[in-house]
Amino acid sequence: MRTTTGARVGQYAALLAYLVFLAFPFLWLLSTAFKPPSELAGLHPTWIPQDPTLANFRQAFDEQPLLRAALNSLLAALAAAVVAVVVATPMAYVMARHRTGLARAATGWVVVSQAFPFVLLIIPLFLVLKNLRLIDSVPGLVLVYVVWALPFALWMLAGYVRAVPAELEEAAAVDGAGRLRILVSVTAPLLAPGIVATALFAFITAWNEFFFALVLLKTAEKQTLPVVLTHFIGAEGVADLGPLAAAAFLATLPSLVVFAIIQRRITGGMLAGAVKS
Amino acid sequence: MTSVTEVRRSAPRAPDPGRRPGRVVGHGPWFLVLPALLPILVLSVGPLLYGVLLAFTDAQSGRTEPTRWIGTLNFRDLLHDTLFWESFRIGLVWAVGVTVPQFLLALGLALLLDQDLKLRWAARALAIIPWAMPEVVVGIMWRIVYNPDAGILNETLRDLGLGGDRDWLSGLATALPAVIVVGVWAGMPQTTVALLAGLQNTPRELHEAAAVDGAGAWRRFRTVTWPALRPIALAITALNLIWNFNSFALVYVLTQGGPGGRTRLPMLFAYEEAFRYGQFGYAAAMGCVMVAAVSITLAVFLVGRLRGGEEA
Numbered sequence: 001m002r003t004t005t006g007a008r009v010g011q012y013a014a015l016l017a018y019l020v021f022l023a024f025p026f027l028w029l030l031s032t033a034f035k036p037p038s039e040l041a042g043l044h045p046t047w048i049p050q051d052p053t054l055a056n057f058r059q060a061f062d063e064q065p066l067l068r069a070a071l072n073s074l075l076a077a078l079a080a081a082v083v084a085v086v087v088a089t090p091m092a093y094v095m096a097r098h099r100t101g102l103a104r105a106a107t108g109w110v111v112v113s114q115a116f117p118f119v120l121l122i123i124p125l126f127l128v129l130k131n132l133r134l135i136d137s138v139p140g141l142v143l144v145y146v147v148w149a150l151p152f153a154l155w156m157l158a159g160y161v162r163a164v165p166a167e168l169e170e171a172a173a174v175d176g177a178g179r180l181r182i183l184v185s186v187t188a189p190l191l192a193p194g195i196v197a198t199a200l201f202a203f204i205t206a207w208n209e210f211f212f213a214l215v216l217l218k219t220a221e222k223q224t225l226p227v228v229l230t231h232f233i234g235a236e237g238v239a240d241l242g243p244l245a246a247a248a249f250l251a252t253l254p255s256l257v258v259f260a261i262i263q264r265r266i267t268g269g270m271l272a273g274a275v276k277s
Numbered sequence: 278m279t280s281v282t283e284v285r286r287s288a289p290r291a292p293d294p295g296r297r298p299g300r301v302v303g304h305g306p307w308f309l310v311l312p313a314l315l316p317i318l319v320l321s322v323g324p325l326l327y328g329v330l331l332a333f334t335d336a337q338s339g340r341t342e343p344t345r346w347i348g349t350l351n352f353r354d355l356l357h358d359t360l361f362w363e364s365f366r367i368g369l370v371w372a373v374g375v376t377v378p379q380f381l382l383a384l385g386l387a388l389l390l391d392q393d394l395k396l397r398w399a400a401r402a403l404a405i406i407p408w409a410m411p412e413v414v415v416g417i418m419w420r421i422v423y424n425p426d427a428g429i430l431n432e433t434l435r436d437l438g439l440g441g442d443r444d445w446l447s448g449l450a451t452a453l454p455a456v457i458v459v460g461v462w463a464g465m466p467q468t469t470v471a472l473l474a475g476l477q478n479t480p481r482e483l484h485e486a487a488a489v490d491g492a493g494a495w496r497r498f499r500t501v502t503w504p505a506l507r508p509i510a511l512a513i514t515a516l517n518l519i520w521n522f523n524s525f526a527l528v529y530v531l532t533q534g535g536p537g538g539r540t541r542l543p544m545l546f547a548y549e550e551a552f553r554y555g556q557f558g559y560a561a562a563m564g565c566v567m568v569a570a571v572s573i574t575l576a577v578f579l580v581g582r583l584r585g586g587e588e589a
Contacts, residue, residue, distance in 0.1 A: 007494070015389050015396055018382075022403040025462065028429045029418045040427045044435070087316065090309035102310060109317065114516060115571055116325060117523040119547040120564030123331060123557050124324035147320040150313060208411035210526040215552055226413040230530060233420075241427055248417040252410050259409035260402075 032245035033057070040241050056242035057250070060232075063243055066250070068221065069228035076138050076213075076224060077206035080145035084153050085199045087146065092157030093187070097166065107158075110151040122215055129216065136218045144212050149202040156201065160194030161187070200262045204255050225251050331561040338555030351562035361563065363538065364546040365570070367453065371542055372522040374453075375460035380514050382461065383468035388498075390469070391476045408466040416530025419459045420446065446532050452539045456531050463527060464520070468513050475509035476502065511582055518578070519571055543567050 027047070032040065034052040039045060060066060095103045125144060126135065134140030164187055172182045188195075210226040217223050229251055232244040332351055336344045355361055386404070390397055407415065422428050423445040435441035445455040479502055487497045525544040528534065534541035534549075543563065551560035 011389060011392060011394060012396070014385065015394055015400060018386050018389070019396065019400055019403060021462070022400070022406065022465075024429065025418050025422050026406050028422050032421050032427065043426055043432075045427050045429070045432055047429075087312040091313035094309050102307075106310070106314075109322075113321065115519050115568065115575070117544060117547070117564050117567045117571075118525065119544055119551065119560060120328040120568060121321070121324055123551050123561050123564070124327035125320065127557075128320070128324055128327070143316070143320060147316050150317060150321075154313070204409065208413075210411070210413050210529075211548075215548075226411050226526075229411075229413050229417065233417075233530070241421055241424065244417055245421055248414045252414050255409040255411060256406065259405055263405055 029245050029249055032241055033249045035242060037242060056246035059240075060243035060247040060250075063240070064228050064231055064247065065220070066225070066228065066247055069223055069225045070251075072138060072222060073207055073225040076141050076145060077203045079139075079142045080149060080206040081199045081203040083142065084146045084149045084202045085157075085195055088150055088153040088157055088198070089191070089195060090183075092154050093161050093183070095154060096158040096161035106154065110155050113151045118211055122212065126215060135216060136222065138217075138222060141213060141216050141224075142206075144216065145202075145206040145209065148209070148212070149205050152205075153198050153202055156198045157191075157194060160191055160198075163194075164190045197262045200258050204258055207255055328561050329565060331558055332565045334558045336557040336561070338552075338557060340555075344558075347558070351559050352566075354559065355562055355566060360538070361543075361546060364541045364543050365566075367539070367541060368522055368543040368567075370453065371457060371460065371524075371528075371540075372518055374457045375464065375521045376514060376517045378457075379461045379464050379468055379517060380510070383465050383472055384510075386465070386469045387472035387476055388502075390473050404466040404469055406466075407463050408470075410463075412463065412526035413530050415459065415463050416527050419462075420531060423455060447536050449536055449539055452532055452536055456528050456540050459527060459531060460521060460524070464517060468517060471509055471513040472506065475506045479505035511579070515575055515578060518574070522567070522571055 031045075031047055031049060033056055034054070035045070035049040036051050036053045036055065039050060091106065094100070095106050129135045129140045129144075132140070134143065168186055168190070169182050172186045177186070208226065209224075210230075213224045213227050214230075217227065229244075229247055232240065232247060333346060333348060334344045335347050335350075386400065390400060410418075422430055425431055425442065425444045430445065431441040431443065433441075434443075443451060445451045483501050484497060487501050492500065523544055524542065525548065528540050528542055529545060529548075532540045534545045544567075547560045547563040547567070550556045550563065
């Protein structure tokens with residue numbers, strides 16, 4: 001296709017503008033994390049810390065129980081990811097392979113569930129979990145995360161199932177394999193990459209989640225990383241910028257790494273889920 | 278209890294696929310569905326209905342007297358609650374103010390990424406960052422950017438000689454625009470990825486044929502790209518509108534709804550009502566009003582757009 005040089009220059013200029021807009025807040029966070037208090041207090045902050053230091057990181061760990069919070073987050077996110085995938089895979093299979101009323105209702109639910117404000121959900125959930133004595137407990141939070149991750153997990157997984165040719169399963173059935181046998185030894189291996197991607201996505205969703213954790217966990221020892229991060233911001237909104245930046249940066253690393261791994265698959269999954277057979 | 282009966286009722290409704298030839302899975306797939314259906318019913322559908330019921334009661338946190346039905350009293354109170362309607366208005370301004378620029382910027386970026394440009398990989402990599410970040414961290418990060426003294430925004434303005442002594446997040450006039458910018462930044466990647474996926478599905482031959490026929494870039498976009506992109510654009514915009522209207526964490530971290538309630542989104546309002554003041558019933562009523570508003574807006578939006586599509 002013909003593109004004039006002028007248009008090309010314009011395109012590169014626009015792309016550069018996007019790059020700057022996307023990158024600068026993150027670079028500034030990094031820069032702030034390595035600045036000593038003296039540089040943060042003065043006017044005229046610079047992009048590159050003049051006197052880079054790791055003191056902010058040490059102070060962040062001293063000020064707030066970051067390690068324990070990270071461990072809580074890790075436990076909750078891992079459990080939620082595993083349970084969500086174990087529970088969602090069979091249902092996604094049914095949604096993809098059967099055109100039953102149930103499967104259609106489930107697909108409808110996936111879409112509708114996106115529209116509800118959490119506040120309408122959280123009050124009754126709070127009461128239900130309280131009755132089950134699961135309030136202020138990590139298992140209770142995991143349950144909520146599973147349900148919360150389910151719509152998108154079902155959506156992604158159903159897309160992956162559709163990508164597995166049904167003929168393979170039918171061939172196995174002709175060979176006399178039972179239903180469970182077919183699912184375990186024919187379908188599951190082909191689905192494995194999709195299942196891993198979905199689990200990782202559920203993991204990130206739970207690792208990043210804030211609202212439910214804020215409402216459901218009251219004991220300081222049980223709180224997750226995002227909730228603990230907000231403790232760096234004082235009641236008057238005054239924050240110790242250095243440690244705040246350091247802690248925020250550390251909390252992002254796991255999500256960034258996991259996301260970098262699965263980014264392509266997520267995009268693929270969204271597309272696969274969107275394509276109707 | 279209700280949920281259990283519902284499961285039983287819905288299970289036999291699934292037709293027996295064993296009767297259909299060519300289907301491997303027979304005998305009704307209920308046991309495959311149950312593990313996901315049970316938690317959905319108990320912890321999602323159930324609570325939602327319970328939440329709607331709560332809106333018609335005087336439920337409060339930590340009260341010893343039994344909760345009573347009060348009919349539509351909560352809704353009648355809500356009707357006269359000017360604070361809530363102010364918050365509702367802010368929520369609409371926020372949702373539209375974020376969704377529209379988000380879509381336009383994402384469309385621009387997606388079109389660029391669809392071209393054969395050299396720095397594409399960098400933009401793709403960078404676009405991950407806002408998506409992967411915890412919302413709390415996004416909020417914290419932008420607080421640092423907006424910081425009056427140590428922030429890069431004011432420093433840049435000072436360098437350019439444009440003042441630079443503003444406290445963006447505390448100023449009555451600047452707080453809402455400032456958080457809207459953060460909302461746009463945070464939600465752009467998802468929209469971009471969705472639109473880019475749509476772009477890559479548009480038929481390339483059609484594009485080339487149009488170019489050969491001498492159609493300019495704008496014409497090609499209008500006649501070839503846009504019709505193919507429309508369904509995805511509609512879906513992602515509708516979702517963004519919903520997500521933005523219901524968002525909480527970003528603004529909670531950035532301003533906590535301040536200054537003077539200028540950024541108090543409906544979610545923050547309802548959260549405070551429920552978990553600071555313990556007014557469960559009243560907050561549930563707010564939730565119901567929000568759901569109704571979202572549903573109506575969406576219906577109008579989608580019907581309007583679909584009709585527009587028929588004319589085009």
